[in-house]
Amino acid sequence: MIFTDDTDEALRAAVALVNSAEPVDAFDLEAFLTQHPYTGRIDRDETELAELRALRPRLREMLLAPRNEMAPRVNDALARVTLSPRLARHDGADWHLHAIADDRPLAERILVETAMALIDVIRSREGSRLTVCADDDCRAIALDLSRNRSKRYCSTTCANRNAVAAYRARQGAGT
Template sequence: MLFTDDTEEALRAAVLLANSAEDPDTLVSASDVEAFLAAHPYTGRIDRDAAEREALRAMRPRLRAMLLAPRDEMAERVNDALAAVTLAPRLARHGDVDWHLHAVADDRPLAERILVETAMALIDVIRADEGSRITVCADADCGAIALDLSRNRSKRYCSTTCANRNAVAAYRARRAVVDTPDDPHSS
């Protein structure tokens, strides 16, 4: 394991939320927010209203900038995020999740808690100098963020869809070379 479970979960949630702004936008309805929360359950206050959805939508560019920033800039962005909220750090344990740090009160808005959890996760990324694990997808037609939590640093694509599309394209390119005769006049 590269990072603690709560750090990895916060990074996955932040990447999914930031990537929801890609074309097509996948955070436009209440059901989209519910799908996000099903994939990444948060404890504490969840309003499930239009204002909360708009706050989540509005924070996506900030999350993307934090996640993709070079190390020193990432540290500045983390510090800015932490300075903008009232911190109330405490250890918490709930459900199947063992002791971990909650940095803000559970009654704070969901977008604020996600921002702070992302900042806290990025502290671990910065301290371990592992920012290279957060990149833009290697698919030339995709601008989504790819999060590589693999041991061998092999993940280059944001999703299986992008990875498969590129594998098929590479296969077809290899086949085209094999199937092309050396002499264009042969046949």
């Protein structure tokens, strides 16, 4: 395990939210919440949806920033909210930190959870685990939580497309 479970989940959720804008805006709030369940306030209205869409560029900048640029972005995100840290245990998850009140807007809570996860990334010098997908036609973020740092693509779709292209290139080169 590289990070704690709550850090892994916060990073996965942030990457999924950012990647929902690539290549076209395909954000489905219900699918996102099914894949990344959040406790606390969830309004499921147009305002919340607009706030989540507006958050994506900021999250992308935070996630892909070099370590010395990531830290000020994290500090800025944390400085702009009222923090109310407390340990919580719920829904089968063991004790973990909630840094912001459950009644705050979902976009604000995702921003803070991402910032808290990036603290672990910064402290452990693991920023290289967040990269742009290796597919030349994709701008999505690839999150590599593997032990051997082998993940280069954002999804199996991009990985398969590149594997097929490499296979075809080898077949064409061999004739």
